[in-house]
Amino acid sequence: MTRRSKGNAARLGLVAVPVAFFGVFFAYPVAAIVARGLKVDGVWRLGRIGDVLGQSDVRHVLWFTAWQALASTVLTLLVALPGAYVFARFDFPGKQVLRAVVTVPFVLPTVVVGTAFLALVGRGGLLDELWGVRLDTTVWAILLAHVFFNYAVVVRTVGGLWAQLDPGQEEAARMLGASRLAAWRRITLPALGPAVAAAALMVFLFTFTSFGVVQILGGPTFSTLEVEIYRQTSEIFDLSTAAVLTIIQFAAVGAVLALHAWTVRRREATLRLVDAAVTARRPRGAGQWALLAGVLGSIVVLLLLPLAVLVQRSLDAPDFGSYRALTRDDGGLFLVPPIEAIGNSLRYAVAATAIAVLIGGLAAAALTRRDAGRFVRGFDALLMLPLGVSAVTVGFGFLIALDEPPLDLRSSWILVPLAQALVGVPFVVRTMLPVLRAVDVRLREAAAVLGASPWRAWREVDLPMVRRALLIAAGFAFAVSLGEFGATVFIARPDNPTLPVAVARLLGRAGEVNYGQAMALSTILMIVCAVALLVLERLRTDRTGEF
């Protein structure tokens, strides 16, 4: 066997596991539910696609879905890129805690965030008190909530790479006479390009498929494709219309992914990565201090204020009454005291993270080489597709696809982490890939020349450099799983509610104590998430000596 073909065989082996995973737990169930809707007596009724697309309502929904996603993505990048810079390059007290905290919105279920956000932009909210401006049921509430949710995606994906870019290169360019802007544009921006594109793509996919935010903050007059698919599948039970809408969403997401792959491929380059700890320093000069203040200010208003509202409402009952109520077995609402929901959530999240890191890590490793074949590159895009498919489609698909031994998983607990991992894997791949691809291939070649096997080369060259990315990726997968609501409610599950499910159930019942408990559990969810992310950050800093 030549070294080259051996490498190919290894890569094929690496790809096989993620391919099998996505085939069984994604492609097959989605295909099954679409077929159920569009195949009548064994014949595909593709004419339905034309019928549905012909409806002006549907075209209107498609248009709204696309433009609000684009606007949300641009707005998120505008607000969050300075944040990514500040977190990457500045040292300031409380930075680690803050980085964990900005990720918290990302995990909160939309039922809760809706409440928090209305307190900011709705009646009697901050804007209302200050200027008499109310944004609820306007598209602005939707766009701002999308920024709130996705801020962390940009800060963590772009900031993660930015922190490891060698500032010496930009400084060298300036020494050679380039202006600050020119140096940034010619040196830093190209290096960051892939990470920015990856973050933009994820934000776009998330907002394109936005569901809860649109329903809660926009009210019933706004509708995205995702909301329509949910209504058609879950309420109206018109599976054929739902199938057509799923195909439309699939096609739209596929087109975006293709565009993304096309733009990114031309930009990725080997980068010189350095330890993040040495690139950050205290801000200098009025300009940098002003930037830091601006970013912190935007974080406080846009992210911390809504979170603070939840905490405050959880504390309204005297003597932590809402928290004490959580430990009482109220004899039926949960069958288990709500506090046990924390344990359930953590268990699911650990399982989902393990699956996502394993599958995503293998996929990323296989995709590392930019000279990989067309098949492998196509696979790269395919991994992102789960972000573009409605949770209700996947959930209903599981029901009819995974119902025969050996894969009768319908009532098994593993289905929940599996569904959560589907959403987590793209994060793992997206976070690791830019860093893996930035590793200089000559390092690996040097290792090989010195007699190291590919496995050993990977372990001793790649792994130390990507450990940081791996932990960031794991953090994302963990957070996604903790906050995941869609797949969890669309899958039949034994009676062990996760935190978001427990919150939703408490909010679904009248009574002050229920409301207080919902706020208290949401606060606990925030804290659990923040602590988990902080622990992951600690893991990272303990190892920086190895860089």
Place this chain on the structure above:
Amino acid sequence: MSITQKATALVVGLGLVTLSACGSGSSDGSSGGDSKTVTLVSHDSWAVSKNVLADFEKRSGYKVKVLKDGDAGQAVNKAILTKGNPQGDVFFGVDNTLLSRALDNGLFQPYEAKGSDLIQPEYRADQDKHRVTPIDTGDICVNYDKAYFSEHKLTPPDSFDDLVKPAYKNLLVTENAATSSPGLAFLLGSAAKYGDGGTSRSSEAESGGGWPGYWKKLKANGVKVVDGWEQAYNEEFSGSAGGKKAKADRPLVVSYASSPPAEVIYADPKPKTAPTGVAAGTCFRQVEYAGLLSNASNTKGGKALLDFLLTKEFQDDMPLNMFVYPVREGAQVPPEFAEYGPQAKDPETLDPARIADNRDQWVKSWTSLVLK
């Protein structure tokens, strides 16, 4: 074997272990073949006291496994989707607004549960075939915020007709009939009250008759529509805990007749009287049914479970767990229910067949009339 190949084998092996671990999870996950386990499929609101369920398990020898499958609509749809190979033996939680969908799709097989003769007559359904058994009932009514109406020295509304009066302009919040079960019930209540003007075609909407005419007036009187009950009750309704914190400004909300009792029971300390009340002339009655699933693997256990749902023990236990009324004669109703959320004396009702024929068309017309 080179190290590369070993690594690959290891990785693939790991993947297979993961997969097979999933596979083994299913053996305890499915009820197939295990006649000592009986599986109940239900919606998210299912709840029962631990000791009551344990009693049944001890008496019958069956272990009860509960699968919660989303909200009421989703749970029904999923049960229909999987009826060839059901997830369990008994389904609980299809209500009269969706009953025809379940029956037309052959979701249930006949079984007359023990104790059926004790069901109050007005709740009985499908009496010739016994495919479903009524288990509980509840009313969807407009709730009002007592504090608001006493502050403004205004009599709370009491009927559908009242709601379109100028005195109550901009006071009512309701839910999207297309996505929310109370929202749909309120629409059906108005249809039961006013009819559809002789025909359900949308041209009727312009003639001003029937429920479309009523909703036009309601819209002109400033009704607000939000997507779900949670937003309506917790964000917009001034009488709820969440609403007070959010400075909500709608003192009328479409909710359950059992919401005022819940406001008393779930308060600490308990208030002397409920902060909210029910407009008795705006109620639509829902009845929830259970049935033995077609193709159930444990029909014997399923029948025993259905019998259990009608026992006095379960019917007594149910109100405080699911905030519904029992259907069995002589079952106890908690004092808070009788005092703050009594059942409407003369609620609106609609024949399930009429709902089946018109539901989708009505929701469509309602959407373009009210939301657009």
